Amino acid sequence: MASITPVNVTVTGAAGQIGYALLFRIASGQLLGPNTPVRLRLLEIPQGVRAAEGTAMELDDCAFPLLAGIDIFDDPTAGFAGANVALLVGARPRSAGMERGDLLQANGGIFGPQGAAINAGAADDIRVLVVGNPANTNALIAASHAPDVPAERFTAMTRLDHNRALSQLATKAGVPVTAIEKLTIWGNHSATQYPDIFHAEISGRPATEVVADQAWLENDFIPTVAKRGAAIIEARGASSAASAANAAISHVFDWVNGTPAAGWTSAAVVSDGSYGVPAGLISSFPVTSTGGAWQIVPGLEIDSFSRGRIDASVAELIEERDAVTALGLI
Ligand SMILES: NC(=O)C1=CN([C@@H]2O[C@H](COP(=O)(O)OP(=O)(O)OC[C@H]3O[C@@H](n4cnc5c(N)ncnc54)[C@H](O)[C@@H]3O)[C@@H](O)[C@H]2O)C=CC1
Ligand SMILES: O=C([O-])CC(=O)C(=O)O
Numbered sequence: 001m002a003s004i005t006p007v008n009v010t011v012t013g014a015a016g017q018i019g020y021a022l023l024f025r026i027a028s029g030q031l032l033g034p035n036t037p038v039r040l041r042l043l044e045i046p047q048g049v050r051a052a053e054g055t056a057m058e059l060d061d062c063a064f065p066l067l068a069g070i071d072i073f074d075d076p077t078a079g080f081a082g083a084n085v086a087l088l089v090g091a092r093p094r095s096a097g098m099e100r101g102d103l104l105q106a107n108g109g110i111f112g113p114q115g116a117a118i119n120a121g122a123a124d125d126i127r128v129l130v131v132g133n134p135a136n137t138n139a140l141i142a143a144s145h146a147p148d149v150p151a152e153r154f155t156a157m158t159r160l161d162h163n164r165a166l167s168q169l170a171t172k173a174g175v176p177v178t179a180i181e182k183l184t185i186w187g188n189h190s191a192t193q194y195p196d197i198f199h200a201e202i203s204g205r206p207a208t209e210v211v212a213d214q215a216w217l218e219n220d221f222i223p224t225v226a227k228r229g230a231a232i233i234e235a236r237g238a239s240s241a242a243s244a245a246n247a248a249i250s251h252v253f254d255w256v257n258g259t260p261a262a263g264w265t266s267a268a269v270v271s272d273g274s275y276g277v278p279a280g281l282i283s284s285f286p287v288t289s290t291g292g293a294w295q296i297v298p299g300l301e302i303d304s305f306s307r308g309r310i311d312a313s314v315a316e317l318i319e320e321r322d323a324v325t326a327l328g329l330i
Contacts, residue, residue: 006037006068008123010083012114013090014042014072015051017238018131021245022087027059027067030249031085032256039069043079044090076117083122085256087248088114088142091132101323104137108329111138115145115154122149125292129251130156131244135189136268137320139282143270144330151280152293155255156268158193158284160240160247161185165195165225169202172221173210179203181263184286185225186275186306187313188320189268193284194309195225199300222309259288269294275302275310281317 009026013019019042025031026038040059042052049072056070073079080086092106111130118126126149130139135156143154162185170177183200187193197217200207211217224231232240251267259265268284271277274296275285286297302310324330 006039007032007084008039008041008082010041010043010080010086010122012043012079012086012088013048013132015044015048015055016090017241018089018244018248019052020055021242022089022248023055023059024062025245025249027062027064029064029066031252033253034066037066037068040067040071041079041081041083042070042072043076044072044074046074048090049074076114077121080114080117081121083118084125084127085252086118086122086126086128087252088128088130088138089132089248091138093133101327104134104320104324104329105327107132107134107138108141108324108327111141112145112329115142118142119146119148126153127252127255127292128154129248129255130154131248133189134320136282136284136317137324139268140321141324141329143282151270154270154282155251155294156189156282156284157244157247157251158185158189158266158268159251160244161189161193161195161225161228161284162266163243163247163250164228165197165221168221168224169197169200169207169211172213172216173202173207175202180207182286183207183266184264185266185284186310187284188317189284190313190316191226191230192313192316193226194306194313195222196306196309197221198303198306199286254289255294256292258290258292264288264297267294269296272296274298275300276307277310277314278318281314281321283314283317 044052139156166177184196197207202210264286271281273279277283287294
């Protein structure tokens with residue numbers, strides 16, 4: 001039986017391509033589970049509102065039993081009022097000739113005010129997933145503008161990278177993805193990310209024994225996973241949308257409902273200093289979820305190959321943090 005009070009879910013960039021792949025799945029109950037009604041709050045820029053209205057008409061036309069209402073906003077304060085879950089998808093993409101600093105500046109102009117609006121009016125149990133790129137640093141900017149919200153409630157998405165790695169490893173090993181456990185994405189959602197199979201198991205056996213192929217690992221697996229976003233853009237003429245929406249659904253579902261007893265998944269969460277990642281950075285780790293909170297999997301041994309790769313991606317995160325600090329964005 002459906003519980004009575006709907007959960008308020010705010011989605012930014014609702015009229016974009018990920019938004020279109022995401023909203024119907026949220027409304028059908030896949031974000032929070034089959035007993036939880038949802039009220040959608042769509043946040044767009046003014047130019048996106050008309051298209052969001054069209055999507056809302058289609059959502060109405062699905063007559064989803066769990067969809068308790070849809071509201072559309074172009075003002076962050078209104079859009080995040082009462083939000084229990086916020087999916088920050090809308091972001092400023094890099095355009096031709098744009099420098100890295102310009103990109104960070106433009107996104108600071110989006111994620112700073114959105115963080116402040118979350119701080120001002122979201123529900124006490126607000127959980128935020130940042131999808132819009134550069135996702136880790138956008139999450140850091142939003143969190144820094146929300147001093148009253150625990151930093152652990154701001155996360156960034158590396159679940160798509162995790163799923164990409166699962167799929168590549170399963171294909172190489174000739175097993176279903178369900179045979180694989182304990183794979184990890186470390187660091188930044190960027191080409192420096194490190195997909196780590198050194199703790200992974202395939203049907204209970206060490207993945208590095210099943211796939212004893214260091215050349216494949218270094219020259220194929222790691223670059224394929226890390227550059228998959230660019231490969232999709234090249235092939236499709238547009239960036240990943242349905243797979244990104246799918247990953248966002250899984251991230252939030254697991255956060256709220258808990259991860260299975262065995263294994264772990266990957267998410268970018270605020271570092272507590274684990275694994276040499278400076279405290280306060282939002283970096284991808286192996287994580288489990290219980291009681292509605294992510295926990296970083298403790299105590300894994302990190303060999304020197306992995307250490308170098310993790311450090312390189314974390315160095316990029318530090319650079320991004322220093323750049324947005326210098327720009328006065330955090
Ligand atoms: N973390 C990840 O794994 C992935 C992240 N992405 C990122 O997700 C973001 C969205 O991707 P798409 O949906 O394909 O882009 P899109 O360009 O199709 O849609 C973005 C939407 O955001 C809206 N928007 C822009 N600024 C906004 C603001 N301040 N408030 C509310 N809405 C705003 C735009 O009007 C547009 O409708 C991009 O930054 C993309 O790089 C994409 C795939 C994977
Ligand atoms: O590069 C992009 O805009 C898309 C992206 O993050 C991905 O597919 O991982």
